[in-house]
Amino acid sequence: MEDVFRHQGIIHKIARLYFDDPTEREDVFQDILLNAWRSYDSFAGASAFSTWLYKVALNTALFRLRARRVARRKLDALPEAGTSVVSTEARDDAVLGLRSAIGVLDDLEKSVILLHLEAKSYREIAEITGLTEGHVGVKLNRIKQKLKARMAPQEESDGD
Amino acid sequence: MEIEDMKKAIESEDTPVETSRSVDELDRILRARARLFRRGTARRFVLELAGAGLIYLLVLCFVILSGQPLASFHVKLLAISVAGLAVLAAAFGRFFVLTRAEIMGLPAREHLDRMLRRQKRLLRFYSVWAYAFSLIFAIVFWDDHSFRALSSAWKAGTTLYLLAVILMTKPYLNLIYGRQIRALEEQLRSWDIK
Numbered sequence: 001m002e003d004v005f006r007h008q009g010i011i012h013k014i015a016r017l018y019f020d021d022p023t024e025r026e027d028v029f030q031d032i033l034l035n036a037w038r039s040y041d042s043f044a045g046a047s048a049f050s051t052w053l054y055k056v057a058l059n060t061a062l063f064r065l066r067a068r069r070v071a072r073r074k075l076d077a078l079p080e081a082g083t084s085v086v087s088t089e090a091r092d093d094a095v096l097g098l099r100s101a102i103g104v105l106d107d108l109e110k111s112v113i114l115l116h117l118e119a120k121s122y123r124e125i126a127e128i129t130g131l132t133e134g135h136v137g138v139k140l141n142r143i144k145q146k147l148k149a150r151m152a153p154q155e156e157s158d159g160d
Numbered sequence: 161m162e163i164e165d166m167k168k169a170i171e172s173e174d175t176p177v178e179t180s181r182s183v184d185e186l187d188r189i190l191r192a193r194a195r196l197f198r199r200g201t202a203r204r205f206v207l208e209l210a211g212a213g214l215i216y217l218l219v220l221c222f223v224i225l226s227g228q229p230l231a232s233f234h235v236k237l238l239a240i241s242v243a244g245l246a247v248l249a250a251a252f253g254r255f256f257v258l259t260r261a262e263i264m265g266l267p268a269r270e271h272l273d274r275m276l277r278r279q280k281r282l283l284r285f286y287s288v289w290a291y292a293f294s295l296i297f298a299i300v301f302w303d304d305h306s307f308r309a310l311s312s313a314w315k316a317g318t319t320l321y322l323l324a325v326i327l328m329t330k331p332y333l334n335l336i337y338g339r340q341i342r343a344l345e346e347q348l349r350s351w352d353i354k
Contacts, residue, residue, distance in 0.1 A: 004186060005182070008181060033190050034197055035260075036264075037190055037194070038264070042261075042262060042265040042266075056265055059264050062272065066344060070339045106350050107347065128267060130266070131269060
């Protein structure tokens with residue numbers, strides 16, 4: 001629990017990345033906490049605890065996203081939340097614009113850009129996502145292009 | 161905005177208040193969540209077993225309604241049903257409680273891949289289980305002299321019922337688990353480099 005306490009920011013970052021609704025974020029925070037506790041035996045110490053916690057957090061978030069999509073298909077309506085809505089916590093315009101642009105990325109792209117922004121190396125990103133280091137590089141280039149393209153019109157309109 | 165500016169922008173964002181939870185608070189949250197998880201898992205088990213137990217209940221109704229002296233037959237039926245449900249409960253318990261915890265710390269792509277394979281394996285097991293127990297029921301029915309002594313209508317009805325169970329197994333599994341598997345496949349596809 002001490003380890004989780006020190007790295008709880010990771011859980012919040014993943015929750016914020018994929019979920020906009022505060023209630024759902026809290027739910028996913030608790031799910032990640034529970035999964036980290038239940039699967040702690042699988043932490044062999046081969047990598048840093050933070051890397052392992054990123055994996056647990058990401059897998060839990062993906063599980064929840066999947067469950068939500070299945071439930072939504074059952075309802076067969078409603079647009080998907082959490083993909084384009086901007087967090088109200090982001091106060092600064094730059095962050096707001098960035099979060100908005102990240103919001104439209106797919107699940108994998110979101111996790112790759114978050115880890116990159118967290119200054120993780122290609123090797124660490126590959127270890128967490130399961131991609132190869134080469135694929136991480138390819139993905140990141142595409143994501144950067146997407147983000148630039150998406151943020152450019154916003155910056156132009158801001159400059160007017 | 162360049163990527164370095166993005167990093168700075170993210171770093172400059174205020175840290176949310178909820179990140180400052182104490183160890184005690186995290187421990188309390190964990191205990192409450194674990195309780196909720198146990199309750200949810202128990203409810204899921206009950207639902208799964210209720211579906212499978214329905215087969216036994218219908219057969220029990222048949223035994224009672226037939227008005228025949230089928231006591232020994234009933235005991236055999238009960239023994240098979242209990243054994244069958246125990247096997248099913250163990251398989252589901254292993255999948256929902258142990259498997260998920262075992263693979264939670266894997267890299268995301270590997271996690272999705274393993275989850276999909278295990279979910280498919282569980283469904284195959286469920287199908288085989290349903291077919292095997294329908295077959296065992298049929299053998300026990302036709303091997304029992306008191307059952308054979310029943311009228312043709314009862315025997316035909318029972319055979320049709322077992323046939324219906326076999327035929328309905330696949331559509332039932334698709335209905336309950338098909339969407340989950342498709343969602344997993346979709347998520348896994350998005351992990352591939354295009």
